[in-house]
Amino acid sequence: MRAVVIEAPRKITTTTLDDPEPGPREVVVAVSGVGICGTDLHVLDGHLEGSEYPIVPGHEFAGTVAAVGSAVTELAVGDRVAVDPNLYCGECHYCRIGRGNLCERYNAMGVIRTPGATAEYCAVPVGNCYPVPESVPLEHAPLIEPLSCAVHGFDLLPGRLGEHYLVYGAGTMGLMMAQLARFAGAASVSVVDVNAARLPTAAALAADRTATSADELDRPEGWEVVVDCTGAVPAIEDGLTRVRKGGTFQVFGVAPEQAAASFSPFRVYKDEITVVGSMAVLHSFGRAVELMARNVIDAEVMISHTFGLDEYAGAVDRFRRGDGRKLQIRP
Numbered sequence: 001m002r003a004v005v006i007e008a009p010r011k012i013t014t015t016t017l018d019d020p021e022p023g024p025r026e027v028v029v030a031v032s033g034v035g036i037c038g039t040d041l042h043v044l045d046g047h048l049e050g051s052e053y054p055i056v057p058g059h060e061f062a063g064t065v066a067a068v069g070s071a072v073t074e075l076a077v078g079d080r081v082a083v084d085p086n087l088y089c090g091e092c093h094y095c096r097i098g099r100g101n102l103c104e105r106y107n108a109m110g111v112i113r114t115p116g117a118t119a120e121y122c123a124v125p126v127g128n129c130y131p132v133p134e135s136v137p138l139e140h141a142p143l144i145e146p147l148s149c150a151v152h153g154f155d156l157l158p159g160r161l162g163e164h165y166l167v168y169g170a171g172t173m174g175l176m177m178a179q180l181a182r183f184a185g186a187a188s189v190s191v192v193d194v195n196a197a198r199l200p201t202a203a204a205l206a207a208d209r210t211a212t213s214a215d216e217l218d219r220p221e222g223w224e225v226v227v228d229c230t231g232a233v234p235a236i237e238d239g240l241t242r243v244r245k246g247g248t249f250q251v252f253g254v255a256p257e258q259a260a261a262s263f264s265p266f267r268v269y270k271d272e273i274t275v276v277g278s279m280a281v282l283h284s285f286g287r288a289v290e291l292m293a294r295n296v297i298d299a300e301v302m303i304s305h306t307f308g309l310d311e312y313a314g315a316v317d318r319f320r321r322g323d324g325r326k327l328q329i330r331p
């Protein structure tokens with residue numbers, strides 16, 4: 001099969017590999033589409049602790065079952081599936097308390113040590129496959145994985161009706177968070193991005209108000225829920241000051257591992273601010289499938305460009321420039 005391989009940090013090739021064979025409880029998926037996200041850049045640049053090379057990148061994917069293992073009864077050749085790329089050991093302390101996303105031996109297809117989906121085929125455990133409902137076009141299904149991250153993020157927010165939300169970042173994740181907030185009954189949704197070119201899409205999809213700085217939004221009492229979807233320290237530092245008394249700040253964006261941000265502990269104490277992180281997917285993939293079927297996310301708008309396997313390096317460069325929204329490889 002044709003596949004993209006990251007041989008070592010910053011070394012991308014498109015090459016021919018042996019077709020994968022399914023293990024007894026695995027299926028082989030003929031990949032129809034795989035999204036590019038910030039995590040892929042970290043894998044490419046060698047910035048993720050634990051990534052092993054060479055690796056086939058790609059963790060946001062869907063496709064059609066092409067082969068099933070000898071002990072698979074749940075799926076058949078031809079079934080359309082979206083794949084949860086997260087692999088938990090099932091045995092460590094965190095797995096045993098139901099928090100597999102914090103697994104001590106955390107692994108993810110295309111990210112840590114198991115081949116991902118920027119290839120014609122990918123072998124995956126049957127338990128990681130979710131049938132794609134009839135009403136969801138297969139081209140939209142690679143959005144289910146990032147949506148399942150946003151759903152987990154939402155699980156960690158108070159989720160009260162009629163509150164005001166402020167989202168930093170109008171990339172894929174910020175746009176998803178904004179759409180979820182609106183769907184979940186926010187009183188208002190505001191989106192801030194320093195890249196003004198990204199704001200019209202935020203306004204079209206979910207935002208009541210958009211700005212390049214929260215100052216322009218003129219809400220001195222603050223927002224009950226503020227979510228950082230940038231991973232940028234200036235956004236995080238600004239966002240923490242915008243939380244209303246008794247409100248919640250979520251660190252959803254991935255800041256560089258060594259980055260530090262400053263905040264006022266006095267304010268967090270006095271105004272009872274909750275600060276909460278959110279890491280990947282936890283019991284949220286199936287619900288993301290349901291929400292895709294419910295058209296909570298405007299997939300047509302979210303997927304801005306598609307590329308072939310041979311165009312991977314160019315697609316990554318475009319993603320780095322912040323050009324477009326979700327870029328998708330169609331092997």
Ligand SMILES: NC(=O)c1ccc[n+]([C@@H]2O[C@H](COP(=O)([O-])OP(=O)(O)OC[C@H]3O[C@@H](n4cnc5c(N)ncnc54)[C@H](O)[C@@H]3O)[C@@H](O)[C@H]2O)c1
Nearest residue numbers: 038149169171172173193194195230231232235253254280
């Ligand atoms: N927690 C999770 O499970 C999870 C899952 C997926 C992605 N992420 C992270 O979420 C973040 C967003 O992902 P994405 O795919 O939307 O990325 P993206 O790069 O497409 O979007 C980030 C946006 O933030 C904006 N931005 C940068 N600095 C800013 C600032 N100071 N103020 C306001 N806006 C600013 C950029 O202009 C950009 O539009 C990334 O850090 C990514 O790694 C986290």
Ligand SMILES: [Zn+2]
Nearest residue numbers: 037039060146
């Ligand atoms: Zn991703």
Ligand SMILES: [Zn+2]
Nearest residue numbers: 089092095103
């Ligand atoms: Zn574990």
